[in-house]
Amino acid sequence: xxxxxxxxxxxxxxxxxxxxxxxxxxxxxxxxxxxxxxxxxxxxxxxxxxxxxxxxxxxxxxxxxxxxxxxxxxxxxxxxxxxxxxxxxxxxxxxxxxxxxxxxxxxxxxxxxxxxxxxxxxxxxxxxxxxxxxxxxxxxxxxxxxxxxxxxxxxxxxxxxxxxxxxxxxxxxxxxxxxxxxxxxxxxxxxxxxxxxxxxxxxxxxxxxxxxxxxxxxxxxxxxxxxxxxxxxxxxxxxxxxxxxxxxxxxxxxxxxxxxxxxxxxxxxxxxxxxxxxxxxxxxxxxxxxxxxxxxxxxxxxxxxxxxxxxxxxxxxxxxxxxxxxxxxxxxxxxxxxxxxxxxxxxxxxxxxxxxxxxxxxxxxxxxxxxxxxxxxxxxxxxxxxxxxxxxxxxxxxxxxxxxxxxxxxxxxxxxxxxxxxxxxxxxxxxxxxxxxxxxxxxxxxxxxxxxxxxxxxxxxxxxxxxxxxxxxxxxxxxxxxxxxxxx
Ligand code: UDP
Numbered sequence: 462x463x464x465x466x467x468x469x470x471x472x473x474x475x476x477x478x479x480x481x482x483x484x485x486x487x488x489x490x491x492x493x494x495x496x497x498x499x500x501x502x503x504x505x506x507x508x509x510x511x512x513x514x515x516x517x518x519x520x521x522x523x524x525x526x527x528x529x530x531x532x533x534x535x536x537x538x539x540x541x542x543x544x545x546x547x548x549x550x551x552x553x554x555x556x557x558x559x560x561x562x563x564x565x566x567x568x569x570x571x572x573x574x575x576x577x578x579x580x581x582x583x584x585x586x587x588x589x590x591x592x593x594x595x596x597x598x599x600x601x602x603x604x605x606x607x608x609x610x611x612x613x614x615x616x617x618x619x620x621x622x623x624x625x626x627x628x629x630x631x632x633x634x635x636x637x638x639x640x641x642x643x644x645x646x647x648x649x650x651x652x653x654x655x656x657x658x659x660x661x662x663x664x665x666x667x668x669x670x671x672x673x674x675x676x677x678x679x680x681x682x683x684x685x686x687x688x689x690x691x692x693x694x695x696x697x698x699x700x701x702x703x704x705x706x707x708x709x710x711x712x713x714x715x716x717x718x719x720x721x722x723x724x725x726x727x728x729x730x731x732x733x734x735x736x737x738x739x740x741x742x743x744x745x746x747x748x749x750x751x752x753x754x755x756x757x758x759x760x761x762x763x764x765x766x767x768x769x770x771x772x773x774x775x776x777x778x779x780x781x782x783x784x785x786x787x788x789x790x791x792x793x794x795x796x797x798x799x800x801x802x803x804x805x806x807x808x809x810x811x812x813x814x815x816x817x818x819x820x821x822x823x824x825x826x827x828x829x830x831x832x833x834x835x836x837x838x839x840x841x842x843x844x845x846x847x848x849x850x851x852x853x854x855x856x857x858x859x860x861x862x863x864x865x866x867x868x869x870x871x872x873x874x875x876x877x878x879x880x881x882x883x884x885x886x887x888x889x890x891x892x893x894x895x896x897x898x899x900x901x902x903x904x905x906x907x908x909x910x911x912x913x914x915x916x917x918x919x920x921x922x923x924x925x926x927x928x929x930x931x932x933x934x935x936x937x938x939x940x941x942x943x944x945x946x947x948x949x
Pocket of ligand 1: 485486487489743767768769770771772796827828829830831832847848849850851852854
């Protein structure tokens, strides 16, 4: 059935409630999907918890873009978190604890009593919560509303470390008991020859199985297969290794990645060509001065360095990475997010030679327009914390990576970058200037051809996946059809 056929039969109009976890990366992904749903005529209520919504209210470009859609609205719900968007990962559990105590009971009450209805006559017909919000799956069931989870961490992490966590615990692989971190984990179907203990998601390193972070994953592992569907930000070819196994547990998977390029393509095709589109949903202001700095460099000569919106490092780690990059002689554009250095940044602890050389070959900004940076011809490599969005953005542009993962899915992503997709070097659990220098030289110079060749192959497949007949476009169309059908 086409959209029109289903629409004509409607008495209740499709109205999706989207509910992301309150962090910059997931909110960004949810907004992109929300906009795609809006373009297809579906009504969307976008539920943000209050503390993440506050900085978004100041981001007038995002607000004005969404104000174009009469079928879109923001709603907020308290989360008991006093401060603004967290700038470091140590706040993650604090925020999730606030959600658990304050948001969860309120959300249940509001959902069950129909408070999210649009102008009282349009009830929620489908719920799309972040897969981390396992409680939302329970509430949807209680309210008899179909639910499709959206997982914004990587599929390789979801499979190896979340959905299989009960298996890992049963097999004695988790918690780690002083075992060899390089030992292969053979209990997960599909990754028996790939994933070592050190490559599991960072939560698996916890020795306390009753900890909040483990509890959240165990709940997610049970909730996700009970939803009517699962949305993933990947494309079929990239994760073919694990998708076939995952589909045995969650048969209805929609692979709609790379979401940022699918979003950009569909938005461009569906809006007035004269209308200026800024595709960014970044909560923080981007410093675009680095773009003219990049213009001064030859193609593929600059290393881009960023550890995303939450990861942190010590000043010693900063100095080691800094030396490694400087000693490689590679010009660099480095994002130094305020709050990203544990204990604060103190220039007096940085050797003068690093500061002097940086003036010659470096550019430092607090927050960059990353998608545009990675698309700039001068960029030849990316030293990254291996966040899933950054990884997808780099793969899409065919940029080789040096991976220095911090937490959550990053440990798994960096392993897949090196071992499965062969687009970079994984230096996890080390922070040594010699190793950084070697890894940077590898991707920028000595092994550049090898990495670039596979990076370009993935980039081309990513591009194909979002064409009209590409797998991600087809999965998005199916998702929209299913939402319409579920709303009948
Ligand atoms: N990002 C950005 N400017 C920066 C650094 C990062 O816009 O200076 C964006 C980046 O494009 C990506 C997101 O922030 O979309 C980071 O997401 P990721 O999943 O890589 O990491 P997280 O921040 O969630 O750890």
